[in-house]
Amino acid sequence: MSYFVVNEKCNGCLSCVENCPATALRFEDTGNGRSLLHNMAQCARCGQCWRICPQGAIEFQHLMQNQWDHVITLDLVRCKVCGEPIYTSDFNETLQEALNESLDALCPKHRKNKAGAPWPRLAPGKSIHGDKAQ
Numbered sequence: 444m445s446y447f448v449v450n451e452k453c454n455g456c457l458s459c460v461e462n463c464p465a466t467a468l469r470f471e472d473t474g475n476g477r478s479l480l481h482n483m484a485q486c487a488r489c490g491q492c493w494r495i496c497p498q499g500a501i502e503f504q505h506l507m508q509n510q511w512d513h514v515i516t517l518d519l520v521r522c523k524v525c526g527e528p529i530y531t532s533d534f535n536e537t538l539q540e541a542l543n544e545s546l547d548a549l550c551p552k553h554r555k556n557k558a559g560a561p562w563p564r565l566a567p568g569k570s571i572h573g574d575k576a577q
């Protein structure tokens with residue numbers, strides 16, 4: 444999703460591109476088409492493009508929204524005793540592969556209560572991100 448929204452009132456005058464102090468806007472003319480491009484990493488959110496646009500085509504409010512965007516949802520593994528979330532099932536798989544053993548779904552508290560069952564340790568040279576560089 445783009446935070447920089449230009450609506451259909453845009454007439455392609457390029458005032459926004461020419462007046463952006465952060466060179467966060469540029470354009471491309473291809474065949475009979477003109478495209479506006481915006482770079483969020485360079486944008487200072489200064490509002491200059493919005494102020495200068497003669498068409499009122501830049502919907503700057505999207506850049507200023509104070510909101511949390513949904514990124515991803517993953518399945519959780521919960522402690523089989525108390526239901527406390529421990530990690531995601533994908534992380535569990537990664538961990539089991541790295542440890543080469545299956546893990547009981549227990550939170551640190553209930554794992555501690557289970558006699559003789561401390562958190563397993565990775566073999567030397569192993570990491571949950573794969574083998575460590577030697």
Ligand code: SF4
Nearest residue numbers: 463486487489490492
């Ligand atoms: S808000 Fe400012 S920095 Fe961002 S594109 Fe518009 S003029 Fe450029």
Ligand code: SF4
Nearest residue numbers: 453454456457459496
């Ligand atoms: S200044 Fe406004 S009308 Fe001109 S190109 Fe930019 S968005 Fe379109």
